[in-house]
Amino acid sequence: xxxxxxxxxxxxxxxxxxxxxxxxxxxxxxxxxxxxxxxxxxxxxxxxxxxxxxxxxxxxxxxxxxxxxxxxxxxxxxxxxxxxxxxxxxxxxxxxxxxxxxxxxxxxxxxxxxxxxxxxxxxxxxxxxxxxxxxxxxxxxxxxxxxxxxxxxxxxxxxxxxxxxxxxxxxxxxxxxxxxxxxxxxxxxxxxxxxxxxx
Ligand SMILES: N[C@@H](CCC(=O)N[C@@H](CS)C(=O)NCC(=O)O)C(=O)O
Numbered sequence: 001x002x003x004x005x006x007x008x009x010x011x012x013x014x015x016x017x018x019x020x021x022x023x024x025x026x027x028x029x030x031x032x033x034x035x036x037x038x039x040x041x042x043x044x045x046x047x048x049x050x051x052x053x054x055x056x057x058x059x060x061x062x063x064x065x066x067x068x069x070x071x072x073x074x075x076x077x078x079x080x081x082x083x084x085x086x087x088x089x090x091x092x093x094x095x096x097x098x099x100x101x102x103x104x105x106x107x108x109x110x111x112x113x114x115x116x117x118x119x120x121x122x123x124x125x126x127x128x129x130x131x132x133x134x135x136x137x138x139x140x141x142x143x144x145x146x147x148x149x150x151x152x153x154x155x156x157x158x159x160x161x162x163x164x165x166x167x168x169x170x171x172x173x174x175x176x177x178x179x180x181x182x183x184x185x186x187x188x189x190x191x192x193x194x195x196x197x198x199x
Pocket of ligand 1: 008009010011032037049050051052062063064065
Protein backbone atom coordinates (compact mmCIF):
# COMPACT_ATOMS: atom_id res chain seq x y z
CA UNK A 1 0.00 0.00 0.00
CA UNK A 2 1.20 3.45 -0.86
CA UNK A 3 -0.05 6.59 0.90
CA UNK A 4 0.37 9.86 -0.97
CA UNK A 5 0.54 12.53 1.69
CA UNK A 6 1.86 15.91 2.82
CA UNK A 7 2.53 17.20 6.33
CA UNK A 8 -0.05 19.36 8.12
CA UNK A 9 -2.92 18.31 5.89
CA UNK A 10 -5.86 15.95 6.06
CA UNK A 11 -3.25 13.22 5.47
CA UNK A 12 -2.72 13.05 9.24
CA UNK A 13 -6.01 11.20 9.79
CA UNK A 14 -5.02 8.46 7.33
CA UNK A 15 -1.52 8.21 8.79
CA UNK A 16 -3.20 7.77 12.18
CA UNK A 17 -5.47 5.01 10.90
CA UNK A 18 -2.61 3.21 9.16
CA UNK A 19 -0.64 3.35 12.40
CA UNK A 20 -3.65 1.95 14.28
CA UNK A 21 -3.81 -0.94 11.80
CA UNK A 22 -0.10 -1.63 11.81
CA UNK A 23 0.11 -3.12 8.30
CA UNK A 24 3.16 -2.15 6.21
CA UNK A 25 2.74 0.83 3.91
CA UNK A 26 4.91 3.14 1.91
CA UNK A 27 4.66 6.92 2.22
CA UNK A 28 5.05 9.12 -0.85
CA UNK A 29 5.45 12.80 -0.08
CA UNK A 30 3.58 15.06 -2.47
CA UNK A 31 5.21 18.47 -2.72
CA UNK A 32 2.07 20.62 -2.67
CA UNK A 33 4.02 23.91 -2.69
CA UNK A 34 5.72 23.02 -5.97
CA UNK A 35 2.78 21.49 -7.78
CA UNK A 36 3.60 17.85 -7.02
CA UNK A 37 -0.14 17.20 -6.91
CA UNK A 38 -0.55 18.33 -10.53
CA UNK A 39 1.65 15.70 -12.18
CA UNK A 40 -0.04 13.28 -14.61
CA UNK A 41 1.11 10.36 -12.42
CA UNK A 42 -0.60 11.75 -9.34
CA UNK A 43 -3.63 12.90 -11.34
CA UNK A 44 -4.13 9.24 -12.27
CA UNK A 45 -4.26 8.35 -8.55
CA UNK A 46 -6.52 11.24 -7.52
CA UNK A 47 -8.06 13.36 -10.28
CA UNK A 48 -8.87 15.99 -7.62
CA UNK A 49 -5.09 16.46 -7.26
CA UNK A 50 -5.32 16.51 -3.48
CA UNK A 51 -3.84 14.50 -0.63
CA UNK A 52 -4.39 12.11 1.00
CA UNK A 53 -4.71 9.37 -1.60
CA UNK A 54 -4.07 5.66 -1.32
CA UNK A 55 -2.92 3.16 -3.92
CA UNK A 56 -3.32 -0.48 -3.02
CA UNK A 57 -2.35 -2.73 -5.94
CA UNK A 58 -4.83 -1.86 -8.66
CA UNK A 59 -7.12 -0.03 -6.26
CA UNK A 60 -6.92 3.74 -5.89
CA UNK A 61 -8.96 5.59 -3.29
CA UNK A 62 -9.05 9.27 -2.41
CA UNK A 63 -11.22 11.34 -0.04
CA UNK A 64 -10.05 10.85 3.51
CA UNK A 65 -13.37 9.40 4.73
CA UNK A 66 -13.39 6.85 1.92
CA UNK A 67 -9.76 5.89 2.56
CA UNK A 68 -10.56 5.35 6.23
CA UNK A 69 -13.61 3.23 5.38
CA UNK A 70 -11.56 1.22 2.85
CA UNK A 71 -8.72 0.51 5.27
CA UNK A 72 -10.92 -0.33 8.25
CA UNK A 73 -12.75 -2.85 6.07
CA UNK A 74 -9.62 -4.30 4.52
CA UNK A 75 -8.16 -5.01 7.95
CA UNK A 76 -11.09 -6.29 10.06
CA UNK A 77 -8.73 -7.79 12.65
CA UNK A 78 -7.80 -4.25 13.70
CA UNK A 79 -11.36 -4.05 15.10
CA UNK A 80 -11.93 -0.49 13.91
CA UNK A 81 -15.24 -1.00 12.08
CA UNK A 82 -18.40 -2.85 13.10
CA UNK A 83 -18.93 -5.83 10.79
CA UNK A 84 -21.71 -5.90 8.20
CA UNK A 85 -24.83 -6.96 10.09
CA UNK A 86 -23.71 -5.38 13.38
CA UNK A 87 -26.30 -2.78 14.42
CA UNK A 88 -23.54 -0.28 15.29
CA UNK A 89 -22.59 -0.18 11.62
CA UNK A 90 -25.42 2.26 10.93
CA UNK A 91 -24.03 4.92 13.24
CA UNK A 92 -20.49 4.06 12.16
CA UNK A 93 -21.30 4.90 8.54
CA UNK A 94 -23.25 7.96 9.64
CA UNK A 95 -20.23 9.47 11.42
CA UNK A 96 -17.88 8.60 8.57
CA UNK A 97 -20.11 10.49 6.14
CA UNK A 98 -20.80 13.25 8.68
CA UNK A 99 -17.22 14.45 8.40
CA UNK A 100 -17.32 15.23 4.68
CA UNK A 101 -21.00 16.07 4.45
CA UNK A 102 -21.49 18.15 7.60
CA UNK A 103 -18.24 19.15 9.32
CA UNK A 104 -16.56 20.24 6.08
CA UNK A 105 -19.65 22.20 5.02
CA UNK A 106 -19.92 23.93 8.38
CA UNK A 107 -16.25 24.92 8.37
CA UNK A 108 -16.44 26.21 4.81
CA UNK A 109 -19.53 28.26 5.64
CA UNK A 110 -17.86 29.77 8.71
CA UNK A 111 -14.58 30.41 6.93
CA UNK A 112 -16.35 32.10 4.02
CA UNK A 113 -18.74 33.95 6.35
CA UNK A 114 -21.67 32.82 4.23
CA UNK A 115 -25.28 33.14 5.45
CA UNK A 116 -27.47 30.17 4.51
CA UNK A 117 -30.92 29.02 5.57
CA UNK A 118 -30.51 26.03 7.93
CA UNK A 119 -33.09 24.06 6.00
CA UNK A 120 -31.10 24.35 2.77
CA UNK A 121 -27.61 23.69 4.14
CA UNK A 122 -27.06 19.92 4.36
CA UNK A 123 -25.20 20.46 7.62
CA UNK A 124 -27.89 22.73 9.09
CA UNK A 125 -25.51 25.26 10.61
CA UNK A 126 -22.05 25.49 12.11
CA UNK A 127 -23.50 25.46 15.64
CA UNK A 128 -25.79 22.55 14.89
CA UNK A 129 -22.91 20.34 13.68
CA UNK A 130 -20.80 20.88 16.77
CA UNK A 131 -23.75 20.76 19.16
CA UNK A 132 -24.67 17.34 17.74
CA UNK A 133 -21.12 16.09 18.30
CA UNK A 134 -21.20 17.62 21.80
CA UNK A 135 -24.43 15.75 22.57
CA UNK A 136 -23.12 12.37 21.38
CA UNK A 137 -19.73 12.69 23.05
CA UNK A 138 -21.26 13.90 26.31
CA UNK A 139 -23.21 10.63 26.49
CA UNK A 140 -20.39 8.23 25.57
CA UNK A 141 -16.59 8.17 25.49
CA UNK A 142 -16.57 7.40 21.76
CA UNK A 143 -18.96 7.94 18.86
CA UNK A 144 -20.15 4.32 18.95
CA UNK A 145 -20.27 4.06 22.73
CA UNK A 146 -17.52 2.41 24.73
CA UNK A 147 -15.45 1.27 21.77
CA UNK A 148 -13.02 3.37 19.73
CA UNK A 149 -13.52 3.03 15.96
CA UNK A 150 -12.22 4.41 12.68
CA UNK A 151 -15.03 7.00 12.86
CA UNK A 152 -13.28 8.45 15.92
CA UNK A 153 -10.07 8.82 13.93
CA UNK A 154 -11.96 10.93 11.41
CA UNK A 155 -14.09 13.02 13.77
CA UNK A 156 -11.33 13.54 16.34
CA UNK A 157 -9.13 14.73 13.47
CA UNK A 158 -11.84 17.18 12.42
CA UNK A 159 -12.17 18.47 15.99
CA UNK A 160 -8.38 18.74 16.34
CA UNK A 161 -8.13 20.92 13.23
CA UNK A 162 -11.24 22.95 14.08
CA UNK A 163 -10.34 23.69 17.69
CA UNK A 164 -6.58 23.38 18.05
CA UNK A 165 -5.26 24.37 14.64
CA UNK A 166 -7.79 26.73 13.04
CA UNK A 167 -9.31 27.92 16.33
CA UNK A 168 -12.72 28.16 14.66
CA UNK A 169 -14.56 26.75 17.68
CA UNK A 170 -14.23 27.71 21.33
CA UNK A 171 -12.70 24.90 23.41
CA UNK A 172 -15.35 22.83 25.20
CA UNK A 173 -14.55 20.37 28.03
CA UNK A 174 -16.37 17.53 26.26
CA UNK A 175 -14.21 17.91 23.14
CA UNK A 176 -11.03 18.40 25.17
CA UNK A 177 -11.55 15.14 27.03
CA UNK A 178 -12.54 13.28 23.85
CA UNK A 179 -9.41 14.52 22.09
CA UNK A 180 -7.32 13.56 25.10
CA UNK A 181 -8.78 10.03 25.00
CA UNK A 182 -8.27 9.62 21.26
CA UNK A 183 -4.93 11.35 20.95
CA UNK A 184 -3.33 9.54 23.87
CA UNK A 185 -3.32 6.42 21.71
CA UNK A 186 0.19 5.32 20.67
CA UNK A 187 -0.88 5.22 17.01
CA UNK A 188 -1.76 8.92 17.11
CA UNK A 189 1.63 9.72 18.65
CA UNK A 190 3.39 7.80 15.85
CA UNK A 191 1.32 9.56 13.17
CA UNK A 192 1.98 12.98 14.74
CA UNK A 193 5.71 12.20 14.78
CA UNK A 194 5.68 11.24 11.09
CA UNK A 195 3.72 14.42 10.37
CA UNK A 196 6.22 16.62 12.18
CA UNK A 197 9.24 14.80 10.74
CA UNK A 198 7.68 15.32 7.31
CA UNK A 199 9.12 12.11 5.86
N1 LIG B 1 -12.13 16.13 0.61
C1 LIG B 1 -10.73 15.82 0.59
C2 LIG B 1 -9.95 17.10 0.82
C3 LIG B 1 -8.48 16.92 0.54
C4 LIG B 1 -7.77 18.25 0.55
O1 LIG B 1 -8.38 19.32 0.46
N2 LIG B 1 -6.45 18.20 0.64
C5 LIG B 1 -5.65 19.41 0.64
C6 LIG B 1 -4.71 19.39 1.84
S1 LIG B 1 -5.59 19.25 3.37
C7 LIG B 1 -4.78 19.46 -0.62
O2 LIG B 1 -4.32 18.45 -1.09
N3 LIG B 1 -4.56 20.66 -1.14
C8 LIG B 1 -3.67 20.87 -2.25
C9 LIG B 1 -4.33 21.45 -3.45
O3 LIG B 1 -5.57 21.50 -3.50
O4 LIG B 1 -3.63 21.87 -4.36
C10 LIG B 1 -10.39 14.77 1.66
O5 LIG B 1 -11.09 14.72 2.68
O6 LIG B 1 -9.46 13.99 1.47
